[in-house]
Amino acid sequence: MPAFDLDTELSAERHHLAESRAALARMRGRAEALFSTGDRVAGDAYTAEQLGRHMARRVKELADDPTTPLFFGRLDIDDAAYHVGRRHVTDDAGEPMVLDWRAPLSRSFYRASVRDPQGVATRRRFGFVQGELTSFEDEHLDRGEELGTKSRILTAEIERPRVGPMRDIVATIQPEQDELVRADLADSICVQGAPGTGKTAVGLHRAAYLLYLHRERLRRSGVLIVGPNTAFLSYISAVLPALGEVEVQQGTVDDLVARVPVRAVDTPAATLVKNDVRMAEVLSRALWRKLTKPTEPIMVSDGSYRWRIDAEPLRRIVDEARREGLPYAVGRDRVRARVVALLQRQSEYRTGNSPGEGWLRKMGKVAPVTAFLEAAWPAVTPEALVAEVLTDPPEGVLTDEERAAIRWAKPPRTVKSAKFSVADLVLIDEAAGLLDREPSFGHVVVDEAQDLSPMQARAIARRSEHGSITVLGDLAQGTAPWAAAEWPETLAHLGKPEAAVVPLTVGFRVPASVVALANRLLPALGVDVPEAVSLRRDGDLAIVAVTDPSDLDAETLAEVTAALTHEGSVAVIAADAAVDRLRGHLAAAGIEDEPRVEVVPATMVKGLEYDHVVVHEPADIADAEAKGLNRLYVVLTRAVSRLSVVHAKPLPGPLASA
Numbered sequence: 276m277p278a279f280d281l282d283t284e285l286s287a288e289r290h291h292l293a294e295s296r297a298a299l300a301r302m303r304g305r306a307e308a309l310f311s312t313g314d315r316v317a318g319d320a321y322t323a324e325q326l327g328r329h330m331a332r333r334v335k336e337l338a339d340d341p342t343t344p345l346f347f348g349r350l351d352i353d354d355a356a357y358h359v360g361r362r363h364v365t366d367d368a369g370e371p372m373v374l375d376w377r378a379p380l381s382r383s384f385y386r387a388s389v390r391d392p393q394g395v396a397t398r399r400r401f402g403f404v405q406g407e408l409t410s411f412e413d414e415h416l417d418r419g420e421e422l423g424t425k426s427r428i429l430t431a432e433i434e435r436p437r438v439g440p441m442r443d444i445v446a447t448i449q450p451e452q453d454e455l456v457r458a459d460l461a462d463s464i465c466v467q468g469a470p471g472t473g474k475t476a477v478g479l480h481r482a483a484y485l486l487y488l489h490r491e492r493l494r495r496s497g498v499l500i501v502g503p504n505t506a507f508l509s510y511i512s513a514v515l516p517a518l519g520e521v522e523v524q525q526g527t528v529d530d531l532v533a534r535v536p537v538r539a540v541d542t543p544a545a546t547l548v549k550n551d552v553r554m555a556e557v558l559s560r561a562l563w564r565k566l567t568k569p570t571e572p573i574m575v576s577d578g579s580y581r582w583r584i585d586a587e588p589l590r591r592i593v594d595e596a597r598r599e600g601l602p603y604a605v606g607r608d609r610v611r612a613r614v615v616a617l618l619q620r621q622s623e624y625r626t627g628n629s630p631g632e633g634w635l636r637k638m639g640k641v642a643p644v645t646a647f648l649e650a651a652w653p654a655v656t657p658e659a660l661v662a663e664v665l666t667d668p669p670e671g672v673l674t675d676e677e678r679a680a681i682r683w684a685k686p687p688r689t690v691k692s693a694k695f696s697v698a699d700l701v702l703i704d705e706a707a708g709l710l711d712r713e714p715s716f717g718h719v720v721v722d723e724a725q726d727l728s729p730m731q732a733r734a735i736a737r738r739s740e741h742g743s744i745t746v747l748g749d750l751a752q753g754t755a756p757w758a759a760a761e762w763p764e765t766l767a768h769l770g771k772p773e774a775a776v777v778p779l780t781v782g783f784r785v786p787a788s789v790v791a792l793a794n795r796l797l798p799a800l801g802v803d804v805p806e807a808v809s810l811r812r813d814g815d816l817a818i819v820a821v822t823d824p825s826d827l828d829a830e831t832l833a834e835v836t837a838a839l840t841h842e843g844s845v846a847v848i849a850a851d852a853a854v855d856r857l858r859g860h861l862a863a864a865g866i867e868d869e870p871r872v873e874v875v876p877a878t879m880v881k882g883l884e885y886d887h888v889v890v891h892e893p894a895d896i897a898d899a900e901a902k903g904l905n906r907l908y909v910v911l912t913r914a915v916s917r918l919s920v921v922h923a924k925p926l927p928g929p930l931a932s933a
């Protein structure tokens with residue numbers, strides 16, 4: 276193609292971009308105008324409120340970020356051109372100027388190939404700098420041209436330095452990722468992906484996709500993202516808003532179950548027992564054994580008459596309600612209602628009239644009925660049930676040693692004054708689930724799921740009972756004492772045993788040389804997962820052996836200083852115990868004011884990434900915990916461009932020959 280043609284094309288595309296931005300601004304202007312007059316046109320306060328919320332959301336959704344491209348691709352189908360971007364933009368006549376990446380037609384942007392062109396003659400990808408269109412790249416699928424992962428624009432995007440929070444990947448979603456993103460709402464899936472294969476990205480884009488396709492339904496039931504800690508959640512928090520999705524709930528499992536404050540710390544032994552799935556059985560038994568067979572009749576007087584229900588029908592009512600398998604508190608209400616119904620029938624029989632609402636309510640609360648209920652089906656709170664179990668752990672499910680591990684050394688005088696631990700909160704949540712139903716989200720995305728304990732997984736299962744889930748994780752990165760060695764068990768605890776386990780193996784973060792180093796650890800990790808294959812041929816790996824251990828921190832500092840000559844973020848990752856000392860060391864060298872540098876404890880880096888990672892004394896990281904080698908595997912795979920490993924002690928196990 277002659278050069279002037281390229282220029283003409285580029286300026287035509289720039290023109291389309293400018294026009295699209297102007298059209299989006301008009302769409303937003305219209306939404307704002309509607310927003311400001313909304314309460315005047317709404318019939319009542321409730322509708323005005325609903326309309327106001329809807330319009331405010333709409334205005335937010337239509338925000339234009341001048342630093343990100345409004346479209347990033349184009350499809351030529353049957354002589355028509357369709358630009359693909361972050362959201363629909365239409366001109367004043369309602370004609371599409373940019374298609375939302377989630378629209379059915381846009382699917383071909385991600386999936387069309389020479390083998391299956393899907394009607395696409397040409398696929399065009401745009402290169403941008405700061406929202407300005409600078410280049411494009413065409414694949415003429417109709418002429419057998421396909422770039423795949425060799426696309427220059429894809430490579431540039433993957434290799435772009437990382438600064439600040441996570442970015443969306445709409446422009447470059449790969450076919451195997453797209454298949455997961457666009458899976459049906461009804462499908463629960465489990466993505467087993469090596470580090471940097473885009474699991475988190477896939478989960479977030481899937482949430483955005485499902486919200487687009489099932490907007491009303493999911494807005495009502497809600498979409499929830501569960502992540503391992505708040506640092507991770509804040510790292511990913513900008514992705515969905517950038518995709519126009521501003522109403523997704525994000526939290527850790529601890530956030531989900533936070534019904535009471537955490538005021539105690541468990542021993543490791545107690546933590547293990549409390550997270551074991553048998554605790555569900557312990558709680559369930561402790562609860563249901565509270566029911567007792569009624570042996571006394573109920574005698575009630577309402578002022579005019581005396582009523583009596585014998586023990587036999589009462590036994591039947593309790594047995595029936597139990598057999599119905601309802602949550603405990605619902606069953607209790609049911610028993611009360613049936614007792615009142617029996618009284619009502621007697622009253623109708625004797626007086627010939629139906630008693631009124633007030634009479635029925637009163638009968639539900641009279642002392643003999645309440646006393647019967649308290650004996651046969653006593654009221655209980657989740658906290659009280661857990662406190663009871665921890666005060667005197669029942670026999671039958673746990674071993675004596677396990678019971679001793681969770682028994683409170685000094686039981687509290689009242690439930691209110693009880694001090695609960697993080698693990699207790701999950702138990703309280705389980706107890707609450709036995710008492711009553713938890714509202715279910717329409718879809719839940721669970722990241723770093725390999726670290727969920729069975730009891731935590733059950734807390735998520737209760738919140739997705741009527742919805743589907745996307746489970747993201749990597750068994751090799753499991754560091755919790757209960758971390759899964761295979762997926763089916765976790766999926767069963769999550770209530771979705773049928774979920775398909777789909778692997779992702781192409782890595783977009785970690786350079787090949789770094790992946791090769793990390794992969795050496797895999798055989799020692801005791802899990803059977805496919806190795807990562809890196810798309811990245813760039814990147815540096817340096818192993819710096821220090822002979823005098825007292826030089827270790829100085830060498831680390833030297834690596835940081837060298838890293839700062841490059842673009843992007845720098846992290847020193849060290850065993851937690853060394854972090855304060857290293858921060859002091861860097862501060863003394865005047866690096867504390869450099870916003871690009873962070874000293875991060877090894878236990879906090881899961882899910883994060885930095886352009887340059889300096890790993891400080893890997894042997895200490897590996898020795899710090901039972902799953903230390905898994906932790907080291909996580910640490911080594913955080914680097915986007917360069918990894919320096921600084922060590923005085925021998926490198927741990929399988930890395931020693933590196």
Ligand SMILES: Nc1ncnc2c1ncn2[C@@H]1O[C@H](COP(=O)(O)OP(=O)(O)OP(=O)(O)O)[C@@H](O)[C@H]1O
Nearest residue numbers: 444447448449470471472473474475476783784882
């Ligand atoms: N298709 C893609 N195009 C461009 N960048 C991508 C693509 N897929 C993933 N990435 C980038 O690769 C990096 C790793 O992605 P992500 O964090 O989602 O991986 P992960 O599998 O969750 O990793 P980990 O298991 O280590 O937490 C991110 O910077 C992400 O933006």
